Amino acid sequence: MISPLRRYLFSTDHRVIGIQYLVLALVSVTIGTLLSLLMRIHLVWPDRIVPFHGPILPEDYLALVTIHGTIMLFFVLTTAPQSGFGNLILPAQIGAHRMAFPVANAVSFWLTAAALVILLSSTFVPGGSAISGWMAYPPFSAVASAGPGQGAGMDMWLGSIAVFAIAGTIGAINTLVTIIKLRCEGMTWDRIPLTVWGWFTAALLSIIAFSVLLAALLLLFCDRHAGTSFFIPTGDLVSGVIHAASHPGNGSPLLWLHLFWFFGHPEVYIAILPGLGLTSMLLANFSRRRVFAYRMMIVTTLLIGFLGILLWGHHMFVAGLNPYAASAFAVSTMAIAIPASAKVLSWLVTVWRSRPRYTTAMLFSLGFVSLFITGGLTGPVLAQPILDEYLHNTFFVVAHFHLIMAMAGIFGLFAATYYWFPLMTASSGKSGRMMSERLGRLHFWATIAGAYATFLPMHLTGLMGEPRHYAQLIGVPNAAGHLLAGTLPLNRFITWSAIFLATAQLLFFANLIHSLFRGKPAPPNPWQATTLEWHPALHPNAPAKAAEERIVVYRQPCEYQSTAGEELILPQWSTDAIPNIKPE
Amino acid sequence: MIPFSIQPGTFALSLATWGLPFDASVHGPAVDRHLLLNLWIILGLAALAHLILLVGLIARRRAEATSWRVEYLPLAALALLFAFLTVRAERLWAAARYTGADPAALQVQVVGEQFAWYFRYPGADYTFGITRPQLVDAGAGNPLGIDPADGHGTDDIVTSELVLPADRQVDLRINSLDVIHGFSVPEMRLKQNAVPGMTIHVHFTPKVPGTYAILCTQVCGLGHYRMNANLRVLPPNEFAAWLAAKQKAVQR
Numbered sequence: 001m002i003s004p005l006r007r008y009l010f011s012t013d014h015r016v017i018g019i020q021y022l023v024l025a026l027v028s029v030t031i032g033t034l035l036s037l038l039m040r041i042h043l044v045w046p047d048r049i050v051p052f053h054g055p056i057l058p059e060d061y062l063a064l065v066t067i068h069g070t071i072m073l074f075f076v077l078t079t080a081p082q083s084g085f086g087n088l089i090l091p092a093q094i095g096a097h098r099m100a101f102p103v104a105n106a107v108s109f110w111l112t113a114a115a116l117v118i119l120l121s122s123t124f125v126p127g128g129s130a131i132s133g134w135m136a137y138p139p140f141s142a143v144a145s146a147g148p149g150q151g152a153g154m155d156m157w158l159g160s161i162a163v164f165a166i167a168g169t170i171g172a173i174n175t176l177v178t179i180i181k182l183r184c185e186g187m188t189w190d191r192i193p194l195t196v197w198g199w200f201t202a203a204l205l206s207i208i209a210f211s212v213l214l215a216a217l218l219l220l221f222c223d224r225h226a227g228t229s230f231f232i233p234t235g236d237l238v239s240g241v242i243h244a245a246s247h248p249g250n251g252s253p254l255l256w257l258h259l260f261w262f263f264g265h266p267e268v269y270i271a272i273l274p275g276l277g278l279t280s281m282l283l284a285n286f287s288r289r290r291v292f293a294y295r296m297m298i299v300t301t302l303l304i305g306f307l308g309i310l311l312w313g314h315h316m317f318v319a320g321l322n323p324y325a326a327s328a329f330a331v332s333t334m335a336i337a338i339p340a341s342a343k344v345l346s347w348l349v350t351v352w353r354s355r356p357r358y359t360t361a362m363l364f365s366l367g368f369v370s371l372f373i374t375g376g377l378t379g380p381v382l383a384q385p386i387l388d389e390y391l392h393n394t395f396f397v398v399a400h401f402h403l404i405m406a407m408a409g410i411f412g413l414f415a416a417t418y419y420w421f422p423l424m425t426a427s428s429g430k431s432g433r434m435m436s437e438r439l440g441r442l443h444f445w446a447t448i449a450g451a452y453a454t455f456l457p458m459h460l461t462g463l464m465g466e467p468r469h470y471a472q473l474i475g476v477p478n479a480a481g482h483l484l485a486g487t488l489p490l491n492r493f494i495t496w497s498a499i500f501l502a503t504a505q506l507l508f509f510a511n512l513i514h515s516l517f518r519g520k521p522a523p524p525n526p527w528q529a530t531t532l533e534w535h536p537a538l539h540p541n542a543p544a545k546a547a548e549e550r551i552v553v554y555r556q557p558c559e560y561q562s563t564a565g566e567e568l569i570l571p572q573w574s575t576d577a578i579p580n581i582k583p584e
Numbered sequence: 585m586i587p588f589s590i591q592p593g594t595f596a597l598s599l600a601t602w603g604l605p606f607d608a609s610v611h612g613p614a615v616d617r618h619l620l621l622n623l624w625i626i627l628g629l630a631a632l633a634h635l636i637l638l639v640g641l642i643a644r645r646r647a648e649a650t651s652w653r654v655e656y657l658p659l660a661a662l663a664l665l666f667a668f669l670t671v672r673a674e675r676l677w678a679a680a681r682y683t684g685a686d687p688a689a690l691q692v693q694v695v696g697e698q699f700a701w702y703f704r705y706p707g708a709d710y711t712f713g714i715t716r717p718q719l720v721d722a723g724a725g726n727p728l729g730i731d732p733a734d735g736h737g738t739d740d741i742v743t744s745e746l747v748l749p750a751d752r753q754v755d756l757r758i759n760s761l762d763v764i765h766g767f768s769v770p771e772m773r774l775k776q777n778a779v780p781g782m783t784i785h786v787h788f789t790p791k792v793p794g795t796y797a798i799l800c801t802q803v804c805g806l807g808h809y810r811m812n813a814n815l816r817v818l819p820p821n822e823f824a825a826w827l828a829a830k831q832k833a834v835q836r
Contacts, residue, residue, distance in 0.1 A: 233781025323681035352640035377626035384673035465770035469803035479797035480812035
C-alpha cells in the first residue's frame with residue numbers, strides 16, 4: 001500500500017504530475033489575472049486605495065507588470081500546455097503507458113513549484129519584487145540601486161527563472177525521449193497526432209532556448225555579484241554612482257537583449273505550439289473530417305519551430321541593432337507568416353461545410369482559430385522595421401501578443417480541459433466525468449466577447465501612442481500628458497472589459513467544481529475520438545493488468561468516413577479495413 | 585504652465601487615421617500611408633477569414649475537400665502579399681536608416697537618464713566638448729558632466745526641451761548615462777533606444793512648427809511614466825533667435 005503522500009504529492013505517475021502542473025498553472029493564472037486587474041484599475045482610477053496595501057505607487061505598478069508577465073508566460077502558458085497536458089495525455093497518444101523518466105519528471109515539477117514560490121515570495125523582501133519587466137534589460141536589472149525591487153527582488157527573480165529553466169530543460173528531455181523511444185508499434189512519424197508534434201517541437205525549442213537563458217541569467221548574476229561586466233559599459237552612472245571601480249570591464253547591454261530574445265521568442269512558440277496541434281485535432285474530431293493536408297501540418301509545425309529561433313532580432317529594431325540586421329530579421333519574421341497562414345487555411349478547409357458538433361471544446365477551438373487570425377495578422381505589421389519604429393513598446397504590441405499568445409493560448413487550454421476532463425477525472429476502475437456543456441457554452445461566449453472587448457481597443461490606444469509600462473496616464477506633465485489623456489476614454493472601456501473577462505472565469509471555476517463532484521459520468525470515448533488516449537487499455541480507468549496489453553496502431557488519426565446517413569469512425573487502433581464505399 | 589500649440593485634431597480619434605497622432609515630420613506621411621495600407625489589408629484579411637469560417641460553419645455538409653489547390657493557391661497569394669509589404673517597408677526603412685545624416689544637418693545630442701531627457705547643442709564651434717561621468721552634477725548645472733578643461737565644451741548648450749527649426753534636417757546622437765531608455769517622438773514617427781555605452785545616430789526633418797511630446801518607451805525605473813520632455817519646432821528665424829539667445833547666455 002502506497003502512502004497518500006507518495007501517491008499524490010511525491011508521485012512519479014505522469015498523470016498525477018500532469019494534474020499537479022495544471023493545479024500550479026490554475027493557481028498562477030488566478031494570481032496573474034488579479035495582478036492585471038490591479039494594473040487596469042490603477043491606470044484609470046489612480047487614486048484608488050488597495051485594501052491591506054495602500055495606494056499603488058509607480059514601483060508597485062512596475063512590480064505588478066513584472067510578476068504578471070513572468071507568472072503568465074512561465075508558470076501558465078509554458079507549464080499548462082507543455083507540462084500539464086503534456087504529461088496527462090502525451091504518453092497515451094503515442095501508445096505508451098508512462099513517460100520515459102518518471103523520477104526526473106517529478107523532480108521537474110517540484111523545481112517548477114519551487115520557482116513559483118521563489119518568485120511570489122520576492123514581494124516580501126525589502127524593496128519588493130523586481131520592476132524591470134519580464135525581459136529584465138540591464139543595466140536596470142544589473143545594478144541594485146537602479147530602483148526599488150532591483151536588489152533582493154531582482155535576485156529572487158533571477159533565481160526563480162534559473163530554477164524554472166532547469167526544470168523546463170529536464171521536462172523537455174523527458175518529452176523528447178518519450179516521443180522518440182516509447183511509441184507503440186505502428187506509430188510511425190506520419191501517424192503521430194498533431195498535438196504530439198506540437199509537444200515535440202516545443203520540447204526541441206525548450207532545450208535550445210532555456211539553455212541560452214540559463215547562461216544569460218548566470219552572466220547577469222555575475223554582473224550583480226561577482227564584479228564582471230558582461231552587460232554594464234564603462235562609466236555607467238546609476239543613482240550617482242559610477243560602476244567603474246567595481247566593474248572594470250566594458251560590457252554591452254545589447255548582448256543581454258540578444259541572449260534574452262534568443263530565448264524569448266522561441267518561448268512564445270513553446271507556449272502556442274501545443275495549442276496549434278490541439279486545434280487541428282479537435283476541429284477534425286468534431287467536424288468528422290480528416291485534418292486537411294496532414295503532412296503539411298507536420299511540416300509547418302516544425303517550420304514554425306525552426307524559423308522561431310531565427311527571428312529574435314525583431315524585438316530589437318529600435319534597440320541599437322545594425323539597420324541591415326533589422327532588414328534580415330524582418331524577412332525571417334515575415335517568413336513565419338507563411339507556415340502560420342498554412343495552418344489557418346488547413347483549419348478553414350477542415351471545418352468548411354462540415355456541420356460540426358458545437359461542443360464546448362469545439363467552440364473554444366473555433367475561438368482559438370479566430371484569435372489566432374486576429375492576433376496573428378498584426379504580426380507581419382510589427383515585423384516591418386519602419387512600422388515597428390512607431391509601434392514598438394506601444395499598446396499595439398500589447399494587444400498583439402495578448403491576442404495571439406495569451407488569449408489563443410488560454411483558449412487552447414480551455415478546449416483541452418473541456419475535451420480531456422473525462423480522462424482527468426477517471427481513475428483505475430472508475431469512469432471519469434463530463435463538464436457541464438451548458439455552463440461551458442456560456443463560459444465560451446462570455447470569454448470570447450470579453451477577450452475581444454479587452455484587447456481589440458488596445459490596438460487603437462497603441463496607435464494613438466500609449467506606451468507600455470506606464471504607471472500613470474493621468475497627471476503626466478508636458479505635451480506627453482495630453483497625448484496620454486487622449487487615450488483615457490478607451491482605457492476606461494478596456495478596464496471594464498477586463499473586469500468582465502475576469503469575472504466570466506467564475507463560470508469556469510463553477511463548472512470545474514460542479515463537474516468534479518456532480519458531472520455526468522463519461523462514456524469510454526465520449527467524443528468518438530480516434531486518438532489513443534481513449535484506447536480502453538490506455539484509459540486511466542483501465543485495470544492495472546492493462547499495462548501489459550500490446551498497443552498497435554494501424555492508421556493516421558481522424559479517419560472519419562461519411563457515407564449517406566451513416567458515419568464511420570476508425571480509431572487509430574481499429575483493425576477494420578476502410579470499407580470501400582463511395583463518399584457521399 | 586507650458587503653452588501648447590496643439591494641432592487641430594491631434595488627439596482626436598478619427599477613423600480615417602485609426603487614431604494616429606498628428607504627423608509633423610517630412611518622412612512621416614509616407615510611413616503613415618504604409619501603416620494605414622497595412623491596417624486596411626489586415627482588417628480585410630481578418631474579415632475575409634472570419635467570413636469563410638462562418639459560411640463554412642453554416643453551409644450544408646458536403647464531402648471534404650481534397651484538392652491541394654485550396655491550400656496552395658491562397659498560400660501563394662498571401663506569400664506574394666507579405667513579400668510586397670516587406671519590400672515596400674524595406675524601402676522606407678532604408679531611406680530612414682541605411683545612410684547617415686546630411687553633413688549640413690543640425691547636430692544635437694540626446695541624453696537619457698533616470699528620469700529626464702537632456703539635449704545638448706555644440707555651440708559656436710560646432711563641436712561637442714568631452715564629457716566624463718565623474719563630473720556629472722545636475723545640481724551644479726552640469727547634468728551631462730561636460731569637462732571644463734576641454735575648450736570645445738565651454739560653449740555647449742544643454743537644455744531640457746528639444747528645440748528645432750522646421751524644414752532642416754537634424755542629426756540626433758542618442759545615448760544614456762545609466763540604463764536603457766527609449767527616445768520616442770510619436771508625432772515625428774521616430775523612436776530609438778538610448779543605450780548606455782553606445783552612441784546611436786538617427787536623423788529626421790521636422791516640418792510643422794508646434795509643441796510635441798517626447799516620451800520614454802523603454803521601462804527604466806519607477807519614474808518611467810513621467811520621463812518626458814517637449815519638442816518645440818520653431819520657424820527657422822525664431823529658432824535662430826532662440827539659439828543666439830542661448831549662446832549669449834552660455835558665453836556670458
